[in-house]
Amino acid sequence: MSDPNNLKIIKNEKELGELKILKGSLGPDVIDIRNLYNQTGLFTYDPSYGATSSCESSITFIDGDEGILLHRGYPIEQLAEKSSFLEIAYLLLNGELPNKDEYSKFSSIITNHTMVHEQFLNFYQGFRRDAHPMAILCAATGAMSAFYNDSGDINDPIQRKITINRLIAKIPTLAAMAYKYSIGQPFVYPDNNLSYAENFLKMCFSVPAQDFKSRNILSDAIEKIFILHADHEQNASTSTVRLAGSSGANLFACISAGIASLWGPAHGGANEAVLKMLNEIQNEKNIPNYLKKARDKNDPFRLFGFGHRVYKNYDPRAKVMQKTCHEVLELLGIKDDPLLKLAMKLEKIALEDSYFIEKKLYPNVDFYSGIILKAIGFPTSMFTVLFAVARTVGWVAQWNEMIEDPNQRIGRPRQLYTGSKKRDFIDIKNRN
Numbered sequence: 001m002s003d004p005n006n007l008k009i010i011k012n013e014k015e016l017g018e019l020k021i022l023k024g025s026l027g028p029d030v031i032d033i034r035n036l037y038n039q040t041g042l043f044t045y046d047p048s049y050g051a052t053s054s055c056e057s058s059i060t061f062i063d064g065d066e067g068i069l070l071h072r073g074y075p076i077e078q079l080a081e082k083s084s085f086l087e088i089a090y091l092l093l094n095g096e097l098p099n100k101d102e103y104s105k106f107s108s109i110i111t112n113h114t115m116v117h118e119q120f121l122n123f124y125q126g127f128r129r130d131a132h133p134m135a136i137l138c139a140a141t142g143a144m145s146a147f148y149n150d151s152g153d154i155n156d157p158i159q160r161k162i163t164i165n166r167l168i169a170k171i172p173t174l175a176a177m178a179y180k181y182s183i184g185q186p187f188v189y190p191d192n193n194l195s196y197a198e199n200f201l202k203m204c205f206s207v208p209a210q211d212f213k214s215r216n217i218l219s220d221a222i223e224k225i226f227i228l229h230a231d232h233e234q235n236a237s238t239s240t241v242r243l244a245g246s247s248g249a250n251l252f253a254c255i256s257a258g259i260a261s262l263w264g265p266a267h268g269g270a271n272e273a274v275l276k277m278l279n280e281i282q283n284e285k286n287i288p289n290y291l292k293k294a295r296d297k298n299d300p301f302r303l304f305g306f307g308h309r310v311y312k313n314y315d316p317r318a319k320v321m322q323k324t325c326h327e328v329l330e331l332l333g334i335k336d337d338p339l340l341k342l343a344m345k346l347e348k349i350a351l352e353d354s355y356f357i358e359k360k361l362y363p364n365v366d367f368y369s370g371i372i373l374k375a376i377g378f379p380t381s382m383f384t385v386l387f388a389v390a391r392t393v394g395w396v397a398q399w400n401e402m403i404e405d406p407n408q409r410i411g412r413p414r415q416l417y418t419g420s421k422k423r424d425f426i427d428i429k430n431r432n
């Protein structure tokens with residue numbers, strides 16, 4: 001007797017089979033197509049996985065229509081206001097907020113593993129000074145597998161935890177080293193007396209010639225930016241980490257692959273692209289022309305910082321980021337920043353534009369982050385690096401969930417083949 005909740009596949013009035021409908025705790029039900037080919041001889045076709053669930057996950061939930069983002073059930077707005085980045089890292093990894101003892105142990109482990117092998121100093125010397133920091137971070141993260149290969153057994157939960165903690169602890173150090181190297185300043189060792197965000201700022205901005213004064217305004221802003229970028233369900237870079245990890249590759253290599261995917265301007269590279277775009281627009285009077293380019297299907301230009309594959313409403317992170325942006329610029333005494341004023345005008349005009357309304361294009365997390373980072377003193381080339389530092393906690397949590405998933409197998413999508421049918425080889429002397 002077939003299950004009335006199943007989906008029957010009927011072609012030309014002939015029943016080919018039936019598929020189970022799976023229910024999650026939130027969000028749309030899904031069709032389990034694992035037996036589709038065996039029952040029907042058919043594959044599915046979804047070239048950018050816009051309608052395909054690649055996994056079962058309990059880490060992050062997004063409702064794009066309602067503009068909702070939950071991490072283990074907690075709304076991002078509450079986490080951004082009340083939590084800390086390391087507390088959220090613990091939540092993403094373990095499923096629950098830590099109690100005081102758990103948090104103290106976790107933050108102590110991370111704090112005490114922030115240094116990298118001294119040989120990394122030589123590794124960085126191989127780059128040209130004008131190397132993009134993302135190129136350096138991508139390479140250095142992958143190279144960690146050559147320096148820390150004593151915890152590489154991905155099937156051992158203890159070794160997985162060691163590697164995960166090493167990545168969370170060391171990625172800010174590698175990122176700061178990439179920045180220092182690009183500006184020709186000496187590397188700054190981590191300072192275990194500082195918080196995660198304060199330590200990152202000190203490694204980036206302190207110099208041996210004078211004492212470093214940590215400023216709460218800046219470390220609070222960085223903490224907020226890290227929180228807002230921590231995880232975001234099965235986005236392109238997280239899916240890259242999962243697919244790389246499904247072959248059994250070591251976690252350092254998988255995170256390096258995630259960094260590479262994040263670098264693209266359609267993804268994490270958008271924050272750098274937003275600043276370049278605002279600098280190119282320069283003046284409010286040029287906005288209509290750029291919106292015209294964005295609407296033109298024949299023009300490859302996209303309005304960076306707008307639109308999202310999932311959000312067809314405001315990205316909830318963008319709202320928090322906008323508030324933080326105003327606060328930081330106010331506190332830094334640069335509330336009249338011309339780029340922010342231009343960004344606000346662009347946002348207002350775009351949201352009233354019929355094309356953007358029809359296509360449901362709203363500002364995303366990248367629209368304001370670059371303005372804050374510029375105000376703090378980072379060059380645009382470092383914007384995506386900060387995104388990668390933050391997203392590392394999400395990547396490692398998603399990777400670990402995949403490794404622990406009893407249903408996980410090596411990822412191997414199929415295709416719709418439209419190439420040549422079988423034909424015989426022609427020797428070169430017979431080719432015209």
Ligand code: SDX
Pocket residue numbers: 231232234235236265266267268270294295301302303304305306307308309310359361364365366
């Ligand atoms: C991130 O997935 C994630 O979760 C990512 C992220 C995360 O935290 O991991 O949220 C981080 O990557 C945010 C996105 C940052 N990227 C940008 O800001 C770059 C600009 N945005 C676009 O490139 C675009 O919006 C994407 C890449 C983000 C989404 O592309 P899609 O999936 O093609 O968008 P869509 O299907 O909703 O587009 C609908 C229509 C399309 O036109 P039609 O084919 O219907 O004619 O709107 C158009 C798109 O071409 N469109 C835009 C546009 N974004 C979409 N047109 C002009 N400007 C834009 N920004």
